[in-house]
Amino acid sequence: MPFGLCNAPGTFQRLMNDLFRPFLDRFVIVYLDDILIYSETLEEHQQHVAQVLKLIQDEQLYAARQKCELFKTSTEFLGHIVSGNGVSMDPKKTDSIESWPTPKCVRGIQVFLGMANFYRRFIKNFSTMAELLTRLLTKSLPFAWGPEQDHSFSSLKQSFQSAPVRRIFRPDLPIRVSTDSSDFGIGGVLEQKFEHRWHPIAFESRKLTPAERNYPIREKELLAIVHCLTVWRIYLEDVENFEVFTDHHSLQYFKTQKELNKRQARWQELLCNFTYTIKYIPGPSNSVPDALSRRPDYLNFVRLLPGSAATSALTSVSAETTSRQLHFDTAASSIRVNAIGISSPISGFLLDVKTATPDTSEFKLLSDPSTSRTRSQHNHLRGLQLQDGLIVKDNSRLFVPSEQLRLQVLREHHDAPLGGHLGTDKTLATINRDYYWPGMDDMVRKYIKTCDLCQRIKPPTHKPYGALDPLSAPSNPWSSVSMDFITDIPKSRSGFTAIFVVVDRFSKMVHFYPCNMDGLDALATAKLFLKVIALHGVPDSIVSDRDPRFKSAFWQSLMKLLGVKLNISSAYHAQTDGQTERTNRTLEHILRPYCSYQQDDWDELLPMAEFAVNNAPSATTGVSPFQANYRRHPRTPSTLGISVPAPASVTLAEDINALHQEMHDRILKAQARQKHHADKRRTDFELNINDLVLLSTENIKTTRPSKKLDFRRAGPFKILSKVGKVSYKLDLPSSMSGLHPVFHISMLEPYHDPASGSSLPRAPAPPPPDIINDMPEYEVETILAKRTYRRQVQYLVKWVGYPLHDATWEAADNLSNSQRLIRAYEDRPPAPAS
Secondary structure: OOOOOOOHHHHHHHHHHHHOOOOEOOOEEEEOOEEEEOOOOHHHHHHHHHHHHHHHHHOOOOOOHHHOOOOOOEEEEOOEEEEOOEEEEOHHHHHHHHOOOOOOOHHHHHHHHHHHHOOHHHOOOHHHHOHHHHHOOOOOOOOOOOHHHHHHHHHHHHHHHOOOOEOOOOOOOOEEEEEEEOOOEEEEEEEEEEOOEEEEEEEEEEEOOOOHHHOOHHHHHHHHHHHHHHHOHHHHOOOOOEEEEEOOHHHHHHHHOOOOOHHHHHHHHHHOOOOEEEEEOOHHHOOOOOOOOOOHHHHHHHHHOOOHHHHHHHOOOOHHHHHHHHOOOOOOOOOOOOOOOOHHHHHHHHHHHHHHHHHOHHHHHHHOOOOOOOHHHHHHOOOEEEEOOEEEEOOOEEEOOOHHHHHHHHHHHHHOOOOOOOOHHHHHHHHHHHEEOOOHHHHHHHHHHOOHHHHHHOOOOOOOEOOOOOOOOOOOOOOEEEEEEEOOOOOOOOOOOEEEEEEEOOOOOEEEEEEOOOOOOHHHHHHHHHHHHHHHOOOOEEEEOOOHHHHOHHHHHHHHHHOOEEEEOOEOOHHHHHHHHHHHHHHHHHHOOOOOOOOOOHHHHHHHHHHHHHHOOOOOOOOOHHHHHHOOOOOOHHHOOOOOOOOOHHHHHHHHHHHHHHHHHHHHHHHHHHHHHHHHOOEOOOOOOOOEEEEEOOOOOOOOOOOOOOOOEEEEEEEEEEEOOOEEEEEOOHHHOOOOOEEEHHHEEEOOOOOOOOOOOOOOOOOOOEEEOOEEEOOEEEEEEEEEEOOEEEEEEEEOOOOHHHOEEEEHHHHHHHHHHHHHHHOOOOOOOO
């Protein structure tokens, strides 16, 4: 195998493994052409070196003399310094990291993280420290380097200079594991006791996946334990009993917990391979960075806050409860109120505040009054004072020191049920009563603007989007027609149930044809339309709504053969064919006073109604449809005795041409007038391809009982293309395949993505399914409804982490693991009769 081929390294490594197999993991480590020989004593080392050299000689391999180091107590191997004390990083490489310039582009971040990732095993919570940098690698986000990224970059570089030496694992020494989790990552440290001191053996950390970020706090902490023990199983499986330290108190009882969900049961099965004891350790004693403080002496903070502030502190929800409330999702079908002890929030949120306060610049300035201050610092500290290690504003409001704690305040006062997802002003007012931090107004506005649930449920506060875009005005009678059906009317004595309405867009002449909607397909509709063609010829274009008959392949093929252009409205936008909609209302007004009490003779009145409409002058053209088409008014019973002289043919033709030109001008003026008045109530707005938008659910039928309490918008959906001036084609999911994907802009609302260009962590994307026996399995959150479909009982299922519009009907046989939820649904009290 020559050098340079892609398989050469693997082939050479197999050769070295085969040759040195008797020595591997006894006193030799081999990686390609690097051979490391290690021994307990000098005499033993001489024997080991001799054995290796003889093997090399026998196999006719050659070692470069200038690259060999013999009888060393410390040596460089594969970028590490290996010694009797353990393994550490190569100073040559860490020095290059220390002087690394600030990245200017995504490629620069990739190169730096590639280098840093090589030594991540030495860095505590590497994934958490690098999270802000790795976020910039997302293709959908712009490259925006700010103070937060600069701080993360500097902290990461500094950690390489202070990383401890990792000792070599010894199975005869005591061993322990400490773990921790955050909103974005999990981490842990494996330690052994050398000479009365605990030394790190290995560090482990990784980012949480979008699905794992949905986990409650307890399961995140448990995931950290499962992950670390799985990674270090080669060290831990044979240990008789070792301790696992966590700062989550309830995990001490996980091994004896009686009721487990499916995820916890799988983790319990994995942990059965280890002999361990979970112990609670307060945050200050935990060696994992960023652990939470739980010292009981912080409880005296309640005395510092008078009145409403103390009440707010006592009623503050714990971090785990807040996390769960974040995932009520886009309208959970039920809310369960849990009893929360007073000690939980005090030992959670308030202790976290006191732990984080000393790290702030405000604390350092207030604790040392002799420090010189700039004018801006003096103004910034106005009203702030130290009280028992905490910062209080105006003796009544607690200073919240970190972004994570500020987010917790926002979640409680906005996302939680007691917050009510209120608007910016009200949320800001309630937070202002008890808390303070710089830039609070901007943070609250940004948080609420990007709140996914608020964007779905609240009405828009702006004028409807989309300026009026009128259809082109026709120039001749019956060159462009519009058509529609009037339905939901009583069945006539002749068996008709609907009216087929055809309107000439130029002269405004109408034709009304009674029909029966039962069995009225595209072919029957075409036969009705042939009556119009027989009277006026084939039009150039037809305007209609999205009736299935007008969208059918037969109808479209027929119109294509006739050379007729079809202008079909966008989904749920009746304004496209506003003329026919207006004619429908006029017809209903005419029929209403003349119908019998049983309303079953309306079809007999249609000829008179058609005459009345065509004989009346149009508000748009100023002339009646009869006059526009035939240049004369029809005779009526009241004009039978009146004779009107017929004009000469030449004069008639000239008059008709002049009339048509005048009507065309009037139509254009009417359209301009309508556009002017309509645009006063609208705002001109444009969207871009690939933008995310929410779709109005005003015309979308859901399975929820009440439209009043349903979401106003669904999505978000990506814009695929722009159709015309004010319509857009959306990328709809397969569950909405029955909808036409083109919508008028008035039905769309820009979606402010919480994850795009924002440092505020929000509810992550829905979790992927669990894979059980190579099959995906989704977790059921609740049962929403029940039905019998094709003699099979089905339940409407809302899935954990997925929005309500992704709920699906599932057969009862598919829900064998959700019997408790099914029983809860079946045992619910019946709904009161309406």
